[in-house]
Amino acid sequence: MTTDHASLPRPLRVVGISGSLQSPSRTTTLVREIVDEVGRRLPIEQTVSEVATLGPALGGALRRDQVAPEAELALELIEGADLLVAASPVYRASFTGLFKHLFDFVGQYALVGKPVLVAATGGGERHALILEHQLRPLFGFFQALTLPVGVYASDSDFREYELASAEVSARITQAVSRSLPLIEQAALVERSAYISTW
Numbered sequence: 001m002t003t004d005h006a007s008l009p010r011p012l013r014v015v016g017i018s019g020s021l022q023s024p025s026r027t028t029t030l031v032r033e034i035v036d037e038v039g040r041r042l043p044i045e046q047t048v049s050e051v052a053t054l055g056p057a058l059g060g061a062l063r064r065d066q067v068a069p070e071a072e073l074a075l076e077l078i079e080g081a082d083l084l085v086a087a088s089p090v091y092r093a094s095f096t097g098l099f100k101h102l103f104d105f106v107g108q109y110a111l112v113g114k115p116v117l118v119a120a121t122g123g124g125e126r127h128a129l130i131l132e133h134q135l136r137p138l139f140g141f142f143q144a145l146t147l148p149v150g151v152y153a154s155d156s157d158f159r160e161y162e163l164a165s166a167e168v169s170a171r172i173t174q175a176v177s178r179s180l181p182l183i184e185q186a187a188l189v190e191r192s193a194y195i196s197t198w
């Protein structure tokens, strides 16, 4: 199923989240590559938030009303997005603690039906199943629309924090291509539901 892009009344709000604790970061590079690919295919407004930057605004908060303004803004962007690109480096076989801490503050029903493209980076290939065993269950909890193809890259796929792998680039293209009809459909459904409440 394809949708005429002209039927989208405004650019889609695409929000990337990088769970890396460092900058520069391979994960942030991967997020930006995916968001840029979406932007080549659809009219978008993009924001990329990095946990590495938000950390001090986030780490000490035990409740949402304690997070600093920049972290609150990141949470509101996540909740208001038309598409999330959610990525983390693998830390001890899972996403980073601060990535989870950020999503612990997201409203329980704020992501229902929202398309989420999951991605991860790791030191090697062995933990590529973080996509299936860690990230998909998290967004399953939120009742999000986790998109069919995720993207995983290893440290050897990067050179100086730039993506240097034709295979990973092809995977990004495939992930976005498979996702486009679902992203557009979700945006239209969301808007028609909104209009019907007027």
Ligand SMILES: Cc1cc2nc3c(=O)[nH]c(=O)nc-3n(C[C@H](O)[C@H](O)[C@H](O)COP(=O)(O)O)c2cc1C
Binding pocket: 020, 021, 022, 024, 025, 026, 027, 028, 089, 090, 091, 092, 093, 094, 121, 122, 123, 124, 125, 126, 127, 154, 155
């Ligand atoms: C504390 C820590 C734990 C890590 N644990 C794993 C792991 O379990 N599996 C793995 O493949 N890589 C692991 N790594 C490697 C990182 O996932 C990998 O270098 C990643 O590309 C870093 O992404 P970044 O540049 O965005 O921070 C770990 C790195 C750190 C610092």
